[in-house]
Amino acid sequence: MRQNAATLAEKLLQQIALPVQVERGEIGITASIGVAIFGSDGTGARELLANADAAMYSAKDQGRNAYCLFEPSMNRGAHEELALTQDLRRALALDQLSLHYQIKLKAPSGPPVGVEALLRWPHPEHGMILPDRFIPLAEKSGLILEIGRWVINEACRQLAEWRAQGLDVPSVSVNLSPAQFRSAGLFGKISDALTTHAIPPGSLVLEITESTAMRDPEASLAILRRLAELGVGISIDDFGTGYSSLLYLKRLPASELKIDRAFVKDLVRGGEDAAIVSAIIALGRTLNLAVIAEGVETADQQHLLTELGCTSLQGFHLGIPCAPTELAAHLA
Numbered sequence: 001m002r003q004n005a006a007t008l009a010e011k012l013l014q015q016i017a018l019p020v021q022v023e024r025g026e027i028g029i030t031a032s033i034g035v036a037i038f039g040s041d042g043t044g045a046r047e048l049l050a051n052a053d054a055a056m057y058s059a060k061d062q063g064r065n066a067y068c069l070f071e072p073s074m075n076r077g078a079h080e081e082l083a084l085t086q087d088l089r090r091a092l093a094l095d096q097l098s099l100h101y102q103i104k105l106k107a108p109s110g111p112p113v114g115v116e117a118l119l120r121w122p123h124p125e126h127g128m129i130l131p132d133r134f135i136p137l138a139e140k141s142g143l144i145l146e147i148g149r150w151v152i153n154e155a156c157r158q159l160a161e162w163r164a165q166g167l168d169v170p171s172v173s174v175n176l177s178p179a180q181f182r183s184a185g186l187f188g189k190i191s192d193a194l195t196t197h198a199i200p201p202g203s204l205v206l207e208i209t210e211s212t213a214m215r216d217p218e219a220s221l222a223i224l225r226r227l228a229e230l231g232v233g234i235s236i237d238d239f240g241t242g243y244s245s246l247l248y249l250k251r252l253p254a255s256e257l258k259i260d261r262a263f264v265k266d267l268v269r270g271g272e273d274a275a276i277v278s279a280i281i282a283l284g285r286t287l288n289l290a291v292i293a294e295g296v297e298t299a300d301q302q303h304l305l306t307e308l309g310c311t312s313l314q315g316f317h318l319g320i321p322c323a324p325t326e327l328a329a330h331l332a
Contacts, residue, residue: 009067030065100321108306114171117155148180160197173205201231217248228253261295
């Protein structure tokens, strides 16, 4: 039975992968298939569908365009994911998510040029859950857009509160997920947050990763130009890890490049990473972009990045992510 199911799944993948003719050429389609067998993997429709769904996600995790037969271990993982996703949905509804903020300093040691908002989830049973664990669940479940809307609104609200207290926080940066970046309602949500909290658009910086910007360069360019028309800042995050075309990069209405922490971690004078960082800084200077290095964890990195010409610095050596009240005390 399992062999017959596997054979059928392979045939389905082959047929689905055949090119489809459209007006402007051909398009390719791939599929991920999960298989659950009646009897051995369940006897009820709900159980079989749940197990097939778990197998399908396993196929996606293996690179997509594949099939997987259900195994009990998948079910355990699926139940854990389902429970955590339900908790996340509840946390969003009950306003249990929080933002921590990490300061960004003008090189080498100040003054502050802004802060970056970093999402945290203080789970009532499991303690603090970091984004690398729950953001993939949010993307899979579709919660990412609502979470993204909350983050933008809360970051603007907090910035307004700090300024009302007389604290000088030049800007707040917010990370946009790929789904959020391409969502139809993004511009309205940003405009609403800025208007609601009376925040000048230039005080909000939107960070998108290099890989997100380059996924569909022409579409990304149109989105970024629209965002720039709102007056917000645009930062290209994780720069140096993607595959940027300089032709597109010079057209992007960005104001900042963020050097990925992978180039900072092992940074030493005369090393390969130093050469890469130096080249990125020179590129940023040519394109009239500020260049910020993240992941600064030592005084040596701080000094070398400053010597190389980095505009701003961010990292544990300069300030750890902390709750708004802690950051306010530090700034005061």
